[in-house]
Amino acid sequence: xxxSQADATVSPEGRKLLGIWETAPGIFGWxxxxxxxxxxxxxxxxxxxxxxxxxxEALVMRVQLAQPELKLLSPDAYNQLFSMHGTTMMFxxxxxxxxxxxxxxxxxxxGSRDMAFPRLNALSYWTFLAxxxxxxxxxxxxxxPNGGWFAYVPNTSLxxxxxxxMDVFALGLVFLGISTVxxxxxxxxxxxxxxxxxxxxxxxxxxxxxxFTASCANLLAVPAVSLACAMLWLDRRFGTxxxxxxxxxxxxxxxxxxxxxGHPWVYAxxxxxMGIVSDALPVFCRRPLVGxxxxxxxTVATMILGFGVWVHHMFATGLPVMSLSFxxxxxxxxxxxxxxxxxxxxxxxWTGKPQFTTPFLFFAGFVMLFVIGGVSGFMTASVALDWQxxxxxxxxxxxxxxxxxxxxxxxVGGIHFWFPKxxxxxxxxxxxxxxxxxxxxxxxxxxxxxxxxxxxxxxxxVYTYPAEMGVGGLNLLSTIGAFVFALGVLLFLLNIGRSxxxxxxxxxxxxxxxxxxxxxxxxxxxYNFATIPQVASRHPLWEERLGETDRRSIxxxxxxxxxxxxxxxxxxxxxxxxxxxxxxxxxxxxxxxPFLLAxxxxxxxxxxxxRSGWAIGAGGLAEIVILFLWLxxxxxxxxxxxxxxx
Amino acid sequence: xxxxxxxxxxxxxxxxxxxxxxxxMICVIATEGVLFVYLIFSYAYLGSQQPGPWPPSGPxxxxxxxxxxxxxxxxxxLLAWGLRKFRRQRDRRQLAFALAGTIVLGAVFVTIQGFEWxxxxxxxxxxxxxxxxxxxxxxxxxxxxxxxxxxxxxxxxTLLGRFDRGHHEHLSLGALYWHFVDVVWLVVFxxxxxxxxxx
Numbered sequence: 001x002x003x004s005q006a007d008a009t010v011s012p013e014g015r016k017l018l019g020i021w022e023t024a025p026g027i028f029g030w031x032x033x034x035x036x037x038x039x040x041x042x043x044x045x046x047x048x049x050x051x052x053x054x055x056x057e058a059l060v061m062r063v064q065l066a067q068p069e070l071k072l073l074s075p076d077a078y079n080q081l082f083s084m085h086g087t088t089m090m091f092x093x094x095x096x097x098x099x100x101x102x103x104x105x106x107x108x109x110x111g112s113r114d115m116a117f118p119r120l121n122a123l124s125y126w127t128f129l130a131x132x133x134x135x136x137x138x139x140x141x142x143x144x145p146n147g148g149w150f151a152y153v154p155n156t157s158l159x160x161x162x163x164x165x166m167d168v169f170a171l172g173l174v175f176l177g178i179s180t181v182x183x184x185x186x187x188x189x190x191x192x193x194x195x196x197x198x199x200x201x202x203x204x205x206x207x208x209x210x211x212f213t214a215s216c217a218n219l220l221a222v223p224a225v226s227l228a229c230a231m232l233w234l235d236r237r238f239g240t241x242x243x244x245x246x247x248x249x250x251x252x253x254x255x256x257x258x259x260x261x262g263h264p265w266v267y268a269x270x271x272x273x274m275g276i277v278s279d280a281l282p283v284f285c286r287r288p289l290v291g292x293x294x295x296x297x298x299t300v301a302t303m304i305l306g307f308g309v310w311v312h313h314m315f316a317t318g319l320p321v322m323s324l325s326f327x328x329x330x331x332x333x334x335x336x337x338x339x340x341x342x343x344x345x346x347x348x349x350w351t352g353k354p355q356f357t358t359p360f361l362f363f364a365g366f367v368m369l370f371v372i373g374g375v376s377g378f379m380t381a382s383v384a385l386d387w388q389x390x391x392x393x394x395x396x397x398x399x400x401x402x403x404x405x406x407x408x409x410x411x412v413g414g415i416h417f418w419f420p421k422x423x424x425x426x427x428x429x430x431x432x433x434x435x436x437x438x439x440x441x442x443x444x445x446x447x448x449x450x451x452x453x454x455x456x457x458x459x460x461x462v463y464t465y466p467a468e469m470g471v472g473g474l475n476l477l478s479t480i481g482a483f484v485f486a487l488g489v490l491l492f493l494l495n496i497g498r499s500x501x502x503x504x505x506x507x508x509x510x511x512x513x514x515x516x517x518x519x520x521x522x523x524x525x526x527y528n529f530a531t532i533p534q535v536a537s538r539h540p541l542w543e544e545r546l547g548e549t550d551r552r553s554i555x556x557x558x559x560x561x562x563x564x565x566x567x568x569x570x571x572x573x574x575x576x577x578x579x580x581x582x583x584x585x586x587x588x589x590x591x592x593x594p595f596l597l598a599x600x601x602x603x604x605x606x607x608x609x610x611r612s613g614w615a616i617g618a619g620g621l622a623e624i625v626i627l628f629l630w631l632x633x634x635x636x637x638x639x640x641x642x643x644x645x646x
Numbered sequence: 647x648x649x650x651x652x653x654x655x656x657x658x659x660x661x662x663x664x665x666x667x668x669x670x671m672i673c674v675i676a677t678e679g680v681l682f683v684y685l686i687f688s689y690a691y692l693g694s695q696q697p698g699p700w701p702p703s704g705p706x707x708x709x710x711x712x713x714x715x716x717x718x719x720x721x722x723x724l725l726a727w728g729l730r731k732f733r734r735q736r737d738r739r740q741l742a743f744a745l746a747g748t749i750v751l752g753a754v755f756v757t758i759q760g761f762e763w764x765x766x767x768x769x770x771x772x773x774x775x776x777x778x779x780x781x782x783x784x785x786x787x788x789x790x791x792x793x794x795x796x797x798x799x800x801x802x803x804t805l806l807g808r809f810d811r812g813h814h815e816h817l818s819l820g821a822l823y824w825h826f827v828d829v830v831w832l833v834v835f836x837x838x839x840x841x842x843x844x845x
């Protein structure tokens with residue numbers, strides 16, 4: 001980063017903490033770091049890299065679709081491109097990106113020094129990276145996954161798809177699932193236990209609510225897709241009959257298991273991003289979020305309902321009308337918590353004093369795109385309409401409005417918002433506005449026409465279309481829009497590159513924001529807080545002007561009477577609801593074990609792919625040895641108890 | 647928020663729900679537990695969509711499976727006993743005895759289950775039932791194997807005296823996992839062995 005730690009004025013306590021917390025230099029430290037801020041930024045960069053890869057795949061497809069009956073791509077190449085585009089965006093970009101934000105921000109927002117399990121945090125990153133590479137390993141030899149991101153059987157069974165394409169997909173998703181579950185468990189325990197005293201549940205930032213809800217859902221949903229993928233692989237390579245009708249299996253079992261996972265997953269991709277907006281939009285309206293409690297409750301409610309709507313992806317499979325009615329009704333109901341959020345954001349803008357900065361534009365744009373994507377989702381919740389629209393470009397339009405609108409726009413806005421905190425430098429405001437308008441216009445030009453081409457009957461996932469359909473013009477518009485959108489992303493990268501080198505210094509709190517992370521220096525010291533803050537309200541930095549109560553949070557210099565916890569790498573653990581301190585947590589230092597465990601897992605999964613007993617054995621044995629070392633009990637400091645404030 | 651009084655004493659690391667490790671283990675158990683929910687869902691779904699009888703080869707024999715169930719329950723009881731003794735008296739030898747006994751009982755379970763599998767008139771790839779049956783019981787067996795490795799590590803650390811001073815969270819969490827694996831077996835046993843008897 002551009003502003004080095006040494007520039008900041010460091011107090012004597014700070015210097016001691018620095019000695020305890022700082023990552024070792026060199027390649028060892030690079031591989032062994034467990035600092036949540038480093039891991040968070042790695043997540044952000046890696047996920048953004050995958051966004052660019054998935055975006056390039058999309059551009060190639062848009063060129064193929066620019067005119068009717070083009071032969072730029074073969075049908076098979078097109079299948080691989082749309083499958084890898086979907087898989088990359090859904091699994092390697094959307095959630096890891098949000099995990100990046102949460103990894104970086106959570107301990108700073110919650111007033112802790114790190115996540116609950118720093119080494120697990122590193123493990124989930126390395127596993128994500130390895131699984132991402134794994135999913136792309138067969139791409140160069142033209143054998144990439146080619147069954148779409150939801151890989152329906154029997155199309156993906158060995159009989160119809162004999163290459164290693166879908167083995168890579170099935171094993172890759174199981175591999176990636178390990179990263180997701182490990183990360184989710186870490187978020188859950190971090191929220192419940194690693195917060196500053198006083199950061200009770202009614203004071204949490206909404207992004208924390210969003211990521212916590214998403215993590216709980218992932219913990220319960222990811223095993224479904226891991227199981228389905230394991231079954232697919234067994235069917236393909238060991239002759240089992242889970243999905244094979246001839247042996248008494250059921251193709252629909254795949255769809256059930258996939259969407260039991262898939263729909264909660266979709267909400268996991270959007271709830272933390274909505275949290276970004278709920279936390280950052282009010283800063284630019286110069287007022288607290290309207291309806292904090294309602295937004296928090298509707299976040300959780302959306303996810304709970306989200307577990308009961310998976311069949312709306314299966315309306316056209318011939319299920320009984322009774323069950324279709326139930327899932328249709330549940331899908332309609334989910335509009336209610338979503339609408340609560342929308343009205344709260346609009347009310348925040350309406351009753352505030354909007355400042356039309358770049359992040360504000362992205363967040364306001366998000367509200368509009370969310371409404372459009374929400375309405376088209378509401379339409380497809382109706383069984384009759386869904387039968388007409390399913391597998392058409394209307395659905396493509398809907399899912400891109402939802403996923404780009406609710407994920408990409410808040411993410412890019414969020415990077416503009418927190419970039420000063422992460423790097424100590426501001427991004428260029430003028431270029432930022434150009435970025436927004438280019439992306440916003442490009443996005444709508446690309447995807448709005450797809451509603452129409454879908455209604456005109458253009459099916460998704462077909463590599464070309466006849467001229468007589470009369471959708472050539474609209475498709476050309478979509479293609480132009482896609483390239484304009486890509487230009488917007490390019491402007492964004494340009495802004496990042498320029499600002500990293502020559503952006504004006506940001507200071508601690510350039511946006512005059514209310515949350516705890518802005519009370520640290522930019523970038524924050526490796527130990528986050530020299531003394532653990534004590535939180536007295538939802539807006540620790542706005543307490544004076546809001547004047548809600550007489551109580552004041554104790555932060556920064558004023559916290560000199562607080563807990564320093566400098567007898568080793570320590571942070572405070574609190575009770576789950578009220579955030580009363582009840583334990584001192586010893587945190588692990590630099591460790592190569594997470595990297596080695598991920599490396600062993602990679603050997604194991606490549607062994608499974610090649611069905612090489614030797615590699616499976618070596619990988620498995622390595623995992624056991626590494627886990628044994630990882631879990632070996634360490635004696636804590638001399639005492640089992642420490643007195644605070646001696 | 648209560649003001650932190652001077653000289654307030656907090657544990658380091660903590661035990662049970664005060665430690666973060668306990669919450670981590672609860673997350674592991676939650677996600678593994680729900681994996682078995684999906685396995686049983688798949689088994690039941692395939693069964694419900696079957697035109698013929700389920701299982702096609704008639705209800706499975708209970709002889710070995712019942713014995714095995716008793717063995718696994720006994721192992722849990724023995725482990726709980728050993729841990730209780732250790733907490734009260736800090737007696738390393740009794741704990742090592744209980745851990746070793748649990749490992750032996752677990753290994754016997756795996757062996758008997760192996761014989762039970764070998765006796766089946768079908769293999770993994772025979773039909774949908776055989777696939778679902780072996781996957782359900784196989785994933786459970788994998789959990790038993792992981793549990794055994796954990797107990798083995800705990801036994802080594804006990805003999806090395808790692809738990810004599812300070813915390814013994816590892817023991818409680820290892821035991822928690824073992825009990826979880828046993829409870830899951832009761833559900834798997836009910837699903838795959840008991841329910842088909844009533845058809």
